[in-house]
Amino acid sequence: MSRPRVIRPVTSPFDATAQIPGSKSLSNRALLLAGLAEGTSVLRGVLDADDTRAMAGAIESFGATVDADWETGTISITGIGGAPSGPLSLDANQSGVTGRFLLAAAAVGSGAIEVTGDEQLRARPMTDLTGALTALGARLETSATGGLPVTFASAGLTGGPVQLPGDVSSQFASALLLAGPLTAEGIDVQLEGEVVSTPYLDMTVEVMARFGVEVDAFGAARYGVPPGGYTACELTIEPDASAASYFLAAAAVTASTVRIEGLSTTSVQGDVEFAEVMAQMGATVRHRDNAIELVGPNQLVGVDIDMRDFSDTVPTLAAVAAFASTPTTIRGVGFIRHKESDRLAAMVTELGRVGVRAEETPDGMIIHPSVPQPSVVQTYDDHRIAMSMSVLGLRNPGTRIADPGCVAKTFPRFYEALEALHPDREPLVVVIDGPAGAGKSTVAKAIAERLGLLVLDTGAMYRSVAHSALTRGIDLKDWDAVGDLAAQLRIEVDAGQVLIDGVDATQVIRTAEVSQAVSVVAAQPRVRELLKHQFRSWMVAQGGGVAEGRDMGTVVFPEATLKIFMTADIEERAKRRAAESPDFSYESALADLGRRDEVDSSRAHDPLTEAEDAVTIDSTALSVEQIVDEVIELLADLVRP
Numbered sequence: 001m002s003r004p005r006v007i008r009p010v011t012s013p014f015d016a017t018a019q020i021p022g023s024k025s026l027s028n029r030a031l032l033l034a035g036l037a038e039g040t041s042v043l044r045g046v047l048d049a050d051d052t053r054a055m056a057g058a059i060e061s062f063g064a065t066v067d068a069d070w071e072t073g074t075i076s077i078t079g080i081g082g083a084p085s086g087p088l089s090l091d092a093n094q095s096g097v098t099g100r101f102l103l104a105a106a107a108v109g110s111g112a113i114e115v116t117g118d119e120q121l122r123a124r125p126m127t128d129l130t131g132a133l134t135a136l137g138a139r140l141e142t143s144a145t146g147g148l149p150v151t152f153a154s155a156g157l158t159g160g161p162v163q164l165p166g167d168v169s170s171q172f173a174s175a176l177l178l179a180g181p182l183t184a185e186g187i188d189v190q191l192e193g194e195v196v197s198t199p200y201l202d203m204t205v206e207v208m209a210r211f212g213v214e215v216d217a218f219g220a221a222r223y224g225v226p227p228g229g230y231t232a233c234e235l236t237i238e239p240d241a242s243a244a245s246y247f248l249a250a251a252a253v254t255a256s257t258v259r260i261e262g263l264s265t266t267s268v269q270g271d272v273e274f275a276e277v278m279a280q281m282g283a284t285v286r287h288r289d290n291a292i293e294l295v296g297p298n299q300l301v302g303v304d305i306d307m308r309d310f311s312d313t314v315p316t317l318a319a320v321a322a323f324a325s326t327p328t329t330i331r332g333v334g335f336i337r338h339k340e341s342d343r344l345a346a347m348v349t350e351l352g353r354v355g356v357r358a359e360e361t362p363d364g365m366i367i368h369p370s371v372p373q374p375s376v377v378q379t380y381d382d383h384r385i386a387m388s389m390s391v392l393g394l395r396n397p398g399t400r401i402a403d404p405g406c407v408a409k410t411f412p413r414f415y416e417a418l419e420a421l422h423p424d425r426e427p428l429v430v431v432i433d434g435p436a437g438a439g440k441s442t443v444a445k446a447i448a449e450r451l452g453l454l455v456l457d458t459g460a461m462y463r464s465v466a467h468s469a470l471t472r473g474i475d476l477k478d479w480d481a482v483g484d485l486a487a488q489l490r491i492e493v494d495a496g497q498v499l500i501d502g503v504d505a506t507q508v509i510r511t512a513e514v515s516q517a518v519s520v521v522a523a524q525p526r527v528r529e530l531l532k533h534q535f536r537s538w539m540v541a542q543g544g545g546v547a548e549g550r551d552m553g554t555v556v557f558p559e560a561t562l563k564i565f566m567t568a569d570i571e572e573r574a575k576r577r578a579a580e581s582p583d584f585s586y587e588s589a590l591a592d593l594g595r596r597d598e599v600d601s602s603r604a605h606d607p608l609t610e611a612e613d614a615v616t617i618d619s620t621a622l623s624v625e626q627i628v629d630e631v632i633e634l635l636a637d638l639v640r641p
């Protein structure tokens with residue numbers, strides 16, 4: 001499992017074109033049909049993700065030739081021109097849609113064919129589908145719980161009428177439709193009761209048409225599929241509308257502008273409806289030629305909405321709703337309790353974890369306006385929970401995503417695509433300047449921990465130069481000699497440890513002697529110039545961080561995201577210094593601080609001054625917790641539209 005991923009908040013609105021991969025649903029349908037078709041198909045824009053790789057692997061297993069350039073998403077497939085024949089084992093990995101489509105494809109095949117998947121997929125329901133296949137005459141054996149692995153011992157299927165509940169997963173019905181042309185007489189699929197996710201059925205019918213099969217749809221509940229098999233075709237896959245929802249949402253919560261190219265309201269993907277929901281919440285949605293553009297409002301309002309037809313975007317909406325001025329009610333989606341996770345429970349729990357009040361209802365959830373807090377959110381091995389909570393993190397500093405790698409199921413480059421939205425692509429840099437003993441290092445450490453960043457202790461770097469000069473007997477006033485020394489030294493400051501040329505110097509740079517010497521060394525322009533470049537390279541290499549020192553906000557990082565200037569009464573600082581260092585009494589600490597304050601603020605080069613755009617925090621009477629809360633709150637303010 002990968003380390004939690006820090007989501008970098010958006011601190012100024014962006015105007016960006018989102019990088020959305022191809023539709024998972026279209027890719028998987030097209031891959032299967034190309035594998036079953038007669039001839040060679042060329043698919044473009046195919047999604048490269050675990051789910052589609054699983055399908056590509058499966059069609060290869062049953063004999064299709066797959067020539068894939070996953071980087072560009074162009075795949076040539078020569079199909080088997082009919083139904084698969086065993087003995088075979090087809091592995092769907094974690095992909096529910098792949099597992100279900102393969103079940104139907106195996107059922108119309110002949111010989112011993114096993115369909116299996118990983119542990120999570122084995123636990124997902126299959127009985128409505130295996131029941132329907134059995135009713136059509138398939139001979140099969142399921143696992144003890146009725147799920148995968150399922151083993152078929154079929155000799156093709158005759159076809160005919162078949163019933164299926166309409167309110168479970170449309171994947172079951174799509175699976176039957178897709179296999180229909182490979183039965184001897186075709187099938188007549190009837191969906192009973194309420195029908196959910198009909199746009200996915202429309203999509204199935206549309207892709208089948210591209211592969212030469214015309215389905216007769218009688219409303220949303222009855223479909224006549226003729227026999228005859230599939231013919232190869234060329235097909236360009238649209239960007240994934242569910243994946244696009246995270247980027248529409250990202251712009252909506254940060255008052256930003258985003259464009260999704262290749263997607264329009266006429267798309268066969270039901271999840272494009274999500275853009276309309278954002279419009280209802282106050283976003284401006286423009287339909288361009290073959291693109292959707294969304295501009296987020298300054299304030300979102302809540303909605304009351306039935307999402308049964310685009311339920312994959314429920315977690316996305318739940319995350320957005322936290323920032324609305326009124327509650328949001330989501331209805332009609334009780335069935336999403338059986339996705340990769342129980343998505344209603346997962347979102348209610350994780351929103352709660354970051355301080356957003358949400359409650360489950362029998363068929364959905366209610367989200368109340370809240371001010372979220374930093375936290376590590378859990379993701380239940382469910383890509384949609386990880387991606388939705390990441391959107392929340394764009395406006396909630398300190399949001400970290402546990403097991404971030406789970407997004408690979410459908411969107412391996414999700415975090416890169418999210419990062420690419422940031423206008424400046426500058427890292428998140430928090431600087432804390434102030435006099436010695438103001439509490440900078442303790443606070444810097446605590447803030448960095450909350451934000452998942454590292455601390456750059458610049459004072460330790462100056463101390464390292466001073467310490468090295470002292471041990472080598474270099475005259476501190478000899479600027480050339482001290483400058484040469486600084487240029488030679490390799491100083492590494494990492495996670496509270498200081499190494500000078502590979503030797504641990506964490507303790508020795510804190511002595512009273514070094515504290516005396518450091519102000520003299522730090523007054524030298526060449527030393528300052530050298531270290532300044534090292535500080536900047538460190539920040540670029542780390543991709544952001546918390547830097548503490550004297551001139552971080554004024555000289556080294558003038559473009560920092562947030563600048564804090566920490567002060568405290570000198571008596572309080574002396575008390576702290578004496579308490580933490582055996583080298584100082586209260587009196588000697590008072591004298592040392594007085595002298596250093598004077599030198600640090602009166603030197604000619606980069607003196608200690610407060611940056612104009614810094615926020616002053618007087619730590620005299622505040623606890624570390626209170627200061628950290630205040631800093632996080634300041635960051636959150638930057639993030640609010």
Ligand code: DC
Nearest residue numbers: 436458459460462518522549550551
């Ligand atoms: O933060 P500290 O007490 O460890 O810093 C030691 C000295 O280094 C301090 O007296 C002034 C100097 N310093 C500086 O001039 N510029 C910085 N950015 C950091 C420290």
